[in-house]
Amino acid sequence: MIVRIMGEGQVQLDDRHFVELNKLDDELLEEMENGDEAGFRRTLGALLDAVRRLGSPLPDDALEPSELILPAPDATLDEVREMLGDNGLIPG
Secondary structure, three states: OEEEEOOOEEEEOOHHHHHHHHHHHHHHHHHHHOOOHHHHHHHHHHHHHHHHHHOEEOOOOOOOOOOEEEOOOOOOHHHHHHHOEOOEOOOO
């Protein structure tokens, strides 16, 4: 799957990593629902770090269609709320 982190670029991510990423996504949703800004920042950072660590960056000149778009590291709670689907940022 091709994943884009807004403002950074794209990574190729194997589907087997989505179990780990979905756990972080669930935590992020809970923190957002509780208005836990510190937890939200921490978990968003951990989610984006995991995508960077587990994925393989695509070249800067590659323009592949992104199947998943994640917020920038400095995104606000409100900005991320606007990006959420029924299941969070990550489907499944």
